[in-house]
Amino acid sequence: MGIISVDLFITLDGVYQAPGGPDEDREGGFEFGGWQAPYFDDESGEAIGAGIDRMDALLLGRKTYDIFAAFWPHQADDPTAATFNALPKFVVSRSLTDPSWEGTTALSDVATEVRALKDRFDEIHVIGSGDLTHSLLEADLVDRLNLFLYPLTFGSGKRLFADGTGAPAAFRLAQPPQAFPKGAVWLAYERAGEPVTGIDISQL
Secondary structure: OOEEEEEEEEEOOOEOOOOOOOOOOOHHHOOOOOOOHHHOOHHHHHHHHHHHHHOOEEEEEHHHHHHHHHHHHHOOOOHHHHHHHHOOEEEEOOOOOOOOOOOEEEEOOHHHHHHHHOOOOOEEEEEOOHHHHHHHHHOOOOOEEEEEEEOOOOOOOOEOOOOOOOOOOOEEEOOOOEEOOOOOEEEEEEEOOOOOOOOOHHHO
């Protein structure tokens, strides 16, 4: 059975909103879009690119899908575009029935249709797609979290773990953390059962 890996760029206070550009997502009056670029370096780019090379299917929420579908099909000389354009793509949406990006299938149900993808593919990656990630966490369908953590805070914006997001879950490090020259850190966690609680630390 395959895995679902969520790949997110987040700040120290857990904000994932609009890392790629000023106008990427201004919902809620968010004014800090385009915050990832100052921390981008060759080393983090290689790590992100290696993750893209490993995936054999791409799973997106509607908002991220619309951004990707408007951009990647038109980047003819970009190797990342070639990968994305060739991959089987799935978008979770109740309103989109005829996706324009070639190779895309629209799904409407997370619990059944997304779960079934794990029987068809080895490594399904979710990029961005915060609302979808929340739904996947609630359905306990996230097998791996690839978090690229950036050294800044905003105090507002869409957060990975907002109040009421997801169900109790434990994770373990899938590999040693990797720090990059401009300050970002890659933290990779894999699902590890239920949280262990009720232990008094003074008794250890």
